[in-house]
Amino acid sequence: MDMNQLYSDIILEHNQNQSNKHELNPHTLQEHGHNPSCGDDITLQADIENGIVKNAAYTGHGCAISQASADMMIDLIKGKSVKEALRLIDLFLAMIKREETDDDKLEDLEDAISLKNISNMPARVKCAVLAWHTLKDALEEGK
Ligand code: ZN
Numbered sequence: 082m083d084m085n086q087l088y089s090d091i092i093l094e095h096n097q098n099q100s101n102k103h104e105l106n107p108h109t110l111q112e113h114g115h116n117p118s119c120g121d122d123i124t125l126q127a128d129i130e131n132g133i134v135k136n137a138a139y140t141g142h143g144c145a146i147s148q149a150s151a152d153m154m155i156d157l158i159k160g161k162s163v164k165e166a167l168r169l170i171d172l173f174l175a176m177i178k179r180e181e182t183d184d185d186k187l188e189d190l191e192d193a194i195s196l197k198n199i200s201n202m203p204a205r206v207k208c209a210v211l212a213w214h215t216l217k218d219a220l221e222e223g224k
Contacts, residue, residue: 088195091153095192096145101155105138110222114215116207121147125215134158134166139212146196146205151212153193163220170217176200177210 108126115122121143128136137159139151154173158166173190175181177200187194199209 085198088198091192091195092145092149095149095152099148099152101138101152101159102140102148103138104140105136108136108138110219112215112219112222114211114218116143116147116211118204119144119147119208121208121211123147123151123212123215125151125212125219127216127219129163129220132163134161134163137216143211144205144208146199146208147211150193150196150209153191153196154212154216157191157193158216167217167220170213170220173213174210174217177206 105126105128107128109129111124111126113122113124121141123139123141123143125139126137127134137155139155154170157169161169169189172181172186173193176187176190176194176197179200181187184194187197196209199205
């Protein structure tokens with residue numbers, strides 16, 4: 082199977098299911114993110130307990146890439162420590178900036194590796210990184 086086709090299927094699947102798109106209560110942090118170049122607008126909520134991301138969810142609206150990316154990110158960080166979540170966020174951002182291209186390392190990103198080729202589409206990069214930057218800001222503020 083062609084990797085590009087596989088990647089678009091994963092993005093499509095997350096965009097259709099959006100299992101993490103809902104209000105989360107209780108939550109210990111909330112952060113709003115906006116991408117004016119596309120109109121993507123999301124609010125992330127997370128329930129952090131003893132340094133672990135117990136649960137997380139998002140609400141809002143935007144293009145397929147921004148929504149799929151938020152959904153993938155939440156699948157990835159749920160149940161992880163805040164420290165590990167921040168490491169994965171930085172790994173994702175490094176992948177998009179092409180600072181990290183080693184597929185063995187990028188496998189840690191699970192489904193989010195499917196957004197790797199977004200770096201070839203500069204107009205969509207801000208859509209892909211919106212949720213990740215928003216969560217990073219929230220986690221770093223909460224420290
Ligand atoms: Zn967008």
